Amino acid sequence: MARCSPDVKLLFVQALKQSGEMVAVTGYVTEDAHALHQADIGLAMGIRGTEVAKESSDIIILDDSFATCVKAFKWGQSVHANIIKFMQLQLTVNVVALTTNFMAAVFYGCVPLNAVQLLWVNLLIVALVPLSLVTKPPADELMPGLLVKPGQPPKRYVKWKRLLVQVLYQIVAILIINFQGRSLLKSYNRGHAIKVKNTMIFNTFVVCQIIHQMEARKMDILSKPKMWITSNYLFMGMAGTILTSQFIIIEFLGKAFSTVALNQKEWQFSLTLGFVE
Structure with missing residues (x-):
């Protein structure tokens, strides 16, 4: 269809959209403006493209290369996948x-x-x-992924079984700490034991979110752990920063966060529950 007349190209785009298809159109001459504007995604060429074509398009391919179109689609799929992961994380934390x-x-x-x-x-x-999430480059396996159609409710993309399992695990972990809190009465008075128990719940809750982030980037984490670590230095640095900040908060900023310092066994217990997720 590249060499057809502008009217035929426009008719082709309209027919595809009426049949429920997602339409992407490339163009560079002024006559392509109508088709670029009518399509769901208009891609204008940056070098040969006219100003009218560029104004009517959504994306401008600066080097006029179709290989760049593939990269653009790949990054678009990656952005959408990351939004879904973020929504999944946010839902789990809030629930x-x-x-x-x-x-x-x-x-x-x-x-x-x-x-x-x-x-x-x-x-x-x-x-x-x-x-x-944005520090993770787009993967090739994203390309044949789920088609994103306008107007689709976000709940369609949420992995409800995974969300339910993670929510149940974190609630069970908190109940285990609550049960463990009874044994703290042997070492502390009742008031301090409650503060220690709540601090352990808070600590485990934060560690679970770090592991949850790692699970969102789990590509090759088990099959190729060394390669995964070397390709995720920035993420590992962020996770280390969070854990370090968490240690400082619990050990030195207790008044601000209503926490108390934990001993070695209490740290081990709460960290283990968090990492088991």
């Missing part, structure tokens, strides 16, 4: 936090995760998770 605090408020009359702690967790999710 676990709300469920934990609701159950604790109903059965115990207090909440283990306070506003400052939830603010810190949301800072991790909102600021550091997107950074960790």
